Amino acid sequence: MIESELIQGLRNGDETAFKYLVENYQDRVYNTAISIVHNPEDAEDVAQEVFIQVYRSIHSFKEESKLSTWLYRIATTRALDLLRSRKSKKRAGFIQRLFGEDNEPAIEIPDFYHPGVALDQKENAAKLFKAIKQLPENQRIAFTLHKVEHLSYQEVSEVMKTSVPAIESLMHRAKQNLRKILEKDMR
Amino acid sequence: MNSEKNNKMDQILNSIDQIGRVEAPNFFYTRLKAKMEEALPSESGVRSWVFRPAFAFAALLLVILINAAVFFKGAVSDKVAPASETEIFQSIASEYSINSNLTYEINQ
Numbered sequence: 001m002i003e004s005e006l007i008q009g010l011r012n013g014d015e016t017a018f019k020y021l022v023e024n025y026q027d028r029v030y031n032t033a034i035s036i037v038h039n040p041e042d043a044e045d046v047a048q049e050v051f052i053q054v055y056r057s058i059h060s061f062k063e064e065s066k067l068s069t070w071l072y073r074i075a076t077t078r079a080l081d082l083l084r085s086r087k088s089k090k091r092a093g094f095i096q097r098l099f100g101e102d103n104e105p106a107i108e109i110p111d112f113y114h115p116g117v118a119l120d121q122k123e124n125a126a127k128l129f130k131a132i133k134q135l136p137e138n139q140r141i142a143f144t145l146h147k148v149e150h151l152s153y154q155e156v157s158e159v160m161k162t163s164v165p166a167i168e169s170l171m172h173r174a175k176q177n178l179r180k181i182l183e184k185d186m187r
Numbered sequence: 188m189n190s191e192k193n194n195k196m197d198q199i200l201n202s203i204d205q206i207g208r209v210e211a212p213n214f215f216y217t218r219l220k221a222k223m224e225e226a227l228p229s230e231s232g233v234r235s236w237v238f239r240p241a242f243a244f245a246a247l248l249l250v251i252l253i254n255a256a257v258f259f260k261g262a263v264s265d266k267v268a269p270a271s272e273t274e275i276f277q278s279i280a281s282e283y284s285i286n287s288n289l290t291y292e293i294n295q
Contacts, residue, residue: 040212052219115209127199129203183196186192
C-alpha cells in the first residue's frame with residue numbers, strides 16, 4: 001500500500017488501513033519505546049498510546065513529513081512523558097518517606113537488558129543503557145534513534161524537527177557525556 | 188592501566204552497534220483494539236445504543252403517546268363553552284381593581 005493511500009484510508013476510518021499501519025509500524029514504535037522507558041509493559045502501553053493518537057489525529061497530519069517520522073515523534077514524546085510522570089511520582093514518594101508517611105524501603109530498579117542485544121554484549125549494553133538514561137532528553141532521543149533504531153542523522157533531524165548539524169552536535173555531546181558517566185561508574 | 192580503562196569504555200560504547208530491533212509482543216493488535224474500544228466508547232457506544240430495537244420501539248411509543256395526549260387534550264378543551272364578553276370584562280376589571288360599575292356602563 002502506498003503511503004498516501006494508507007493515509008487516505010486512515011482518514012476514511014478504514015479498519016484494513018489501520019491494521020496495515022499497526023502491523024507495519026508496531027515493531028519500530030515498540031523498539032523505540034522500550035529503548036527509552038526500559039520496561040516491556042510500559043513500552044507496550046506507550047506503543048498502544050501512539051497508535052490511538054494516530055487514529056485520533058490523522059486528520060491533522062499535514063503530510064509535511066513521512067508517516068514513520070510522525071510515528072517516531074509521537075513515540076519519543078509519549079515515552080518521555082511516561083518517564084516524567086514516573087519521576088514526579090517517585091519524587092512525591094520520596095517526600096512521603098521523608099516525612100514518615102510511608103516507611104517502606106525504596107524499590108531498587110533492576111538493570112535493563114535490551115532484548116535486541118546479543119548475549120555476549122548483555123552486561124556492557126546494560127551499563128550503556130543505564131548511562132543513556134542519565135543523558136539530557138534531547139541527547140538521549142538523538143542517541144537512541146541513531147544507535148538503536150539505526151536512523152540516519154537526516155531522519156533523526158526530521159523526527160526532532162531540527163537540522164543535521166544540530167544532530168551531529170547532539171551526538172557528539174551525548175558520546176562525551178556517556179564517557180564521563182561511564183568513567184564515574186568505573187571508579 | 189589508562190588504556191585498559193579506555194578499551195573497556197569503548198567496548199561498552201560499542202556494545203549496541205549490532206543491536207537488533209525488538210518485535211512488539213504477540214497479539215499486540217488485538218490488545219490495541221480492546222484498549223481503543225475502552226478509550227473511545229462514546230462514538231461507537233452511542234451509535235449502537237441508538238440503533239438497538241428496544242430503544243427504537245420505546246422512542247416510537249413515546250412519540251405516539253405525546254401525539255395522543257395532545258389530540259385528547261384539544262378535544263376536551265373544545266367542549267368547554269367560551270366565556271361571555273361580560274365575564275371577560277369583569278375578570279379584567281377585578282384583576283386591575285377597576286370599579287365594576289364601569290364595566291356595567293360599557294355594557295349599557
